[in-house]
Amino acid sequence: MLEIFEKWYRRYLFEEEAILLLVLLFIGVVLLMTIGDILAPLLAAIVLAYLMQGVSTQLQNHGVPKWLGVSLSYLLFIGVFFGVTLGLLPLAWRQLMGLASELPAMLDRGRQLLNILPQQYPEIFTVEQINELVGMAQAEAAKLGQFIVTRSLASITSVFTVMVYMILIPILVFFFLRDRELILGWLGGFLPDNRPLLRRIWIEMNLQFANYARGKVIEIIIVGAVSYFAFTWMGLNYAALLGLLVGLSVIIPYIGAVIVTLPVALVGFFQWGFTGEFYTLCVVYLIIQGLDGNVLVPLLFSEAVNLHPVAIILAILFFGGIWGMWGVFFAIPLATLIKAIIYAWPSRDDNLPVQSPLPEMESVKE
Known part of the structure; x- marks a missing residue:
């Protein structure tokens, strides 16, 4: 057992920067779990x-x-x-x-x-x-x-x-x-x-966070505002509350749109019943969701996050559990950060001499 751990240590933690990155990640997770509210x-x-x-x-x-x-x-x-x-x-x-x-x-x-x-x-x-x-x-x-x-x-x-x-x-x-x-x-x-490893991860994640966070805020504003004006125009009760919920639902991919559909449909049903207004509400809501997923998201997020849906859902559950709403909001970029760290993490074969893990970063100046 000790021999297996020693081989793993020599392969993945042979550089000082790798150990430093591991310590920083551990400290960040502990802070979020313990004093994240403070x-x-x-x-x-x-x-x-x-x-x-x-x-x-x-x-x-x-x-x-x-x-x-x-x-x-x-x-x-x-x-x-x-x-x-x-x-x-x-x-x-x-x-x-x-x-x-x-x-x-x-x-x-x-x-x-x-x-x-x-x-x-x-x-x-x-x-x-x-x-x-x-x-x-x-x-x-x-x-x-x-x-x-x-x-x-x-x-x-x-x-x-x-x-x-x-x-x-x-x-x-x-x-x-x-x-x-x-x-x-x-x-x-x-x-x-x-610190070539930290610099490489910082450059990549700075771009990812910028694209995702700013695009997501714009998406929340547009979807929420359009929903509010559409609900107000139709005379739906609690238009501001429902518009806010629809806007915030885009934070959680796949799940948010399904969850917020229920209160919108229930309020419309109890207000109008199975009438033309209710069916119009359903059509308008589906149009808003369709335009968001097929038009707005591709325009705002020019660089798609290459993550499997299962990985996205797991990231939402994990980071949402340790960091609340902020963890849900940044679940996708944090998952992308973990993916970037995994791919950029220095490693070596025990039978090969130690080489620089990121030779392309040697030309980067401090």
């Missing part, structure tokens, strides 16, 4: 600053001075940030509370509709099955109502937390935008001077 404002600010850095870079590429590009991108961030936190989220929360208050009436109507099934299909459905199903739905609705009431009673703590976030995040984003080179230089001082 570091949430810092992590959110880093992600948002990274997104706005792309806007600043584009402005500078068009001849705008650096200080002006940073200022304009920060002003854009401030407008969007406070518009969402002070406008959209409170509206969606009020609509969620309104939906929760109507759940008992919806369940009663659903019971009336389901009671017809045992009469028409007695060989498939029984009255006991229908009562059990309705009872389970009522229990879940009671849990949801209790959760909303509990969150409402704890609104003082929630408001205080939101105020802290609304103060800390804009301040951190400003300094991350203004002092980006200084901060990266300071962090690079803790790493070895000769």
Whole structure:
């Protein structure tokens, strides 16, 4: 056993940089699992600053001075940030509370509709099955109502937390935008001077994160806005809440669209029943999902992530479990990071002399 481990160690951990990368990955996972909630404002600010850095870079590429590009991108961030936190989220929360208050009436109507099934299909459905199903739905609705009431009673703590976030995040984003080179230089001082493996992975993942994060944010905004205006135009109840859910559903590939279809269909059904408006809603929703998957995604993500669907789902489950919503959001680029590390990891055959694992990176200057 020790001999097998020794051969594996000599083959994959023979370089100092490989060991350093392994330690950094271990520290990152431990921090996310232990104090990820405490570091949430810092992590959110880093992600948002990274997104706005792309806007600043584009402005500078068009001849705008650096200080002006940073200022304009920060002003854009401030407008969007406070518009969402002070406008959209409170509206969606009020609509969620309104939906929760109507759940008992919806369940009663659903019971009336389901009671017809045992009469028409007695060989498939029984009255006991229908009562059990309705009872389970009522229990879940009671849990949801209790959760909303509990969150409402704890609104003082929630408001205080939101105020802290609304103060800390804009301040951190400003300094991350203004002092980006200084901060990266300071962090690079803790790493070895000769780091071709880390540099190669950083260059590849910087491109991957940039394409994915910025494209995903644009996709959320477009899909959410189009859904909201479509639902409002049709007169659908809780249009802001449902539009927000449809927009956020694009974060989770394959699964998000399936999950959010249920509340959209249920709200439309209980509002209109099996009428023309309900079928129109279904058609409009399917058109939005179709245009998102077949038109918007190919335009935004020019560089497709070459990952198997099983790998994507496993990445969503793992990173979502240890990092919450941020882990779900960055599951695909983090999975791509792991794939890049696996392919770039230095290795050697025990029968061959030690060679540089990345000869093409030798020409890269510090």
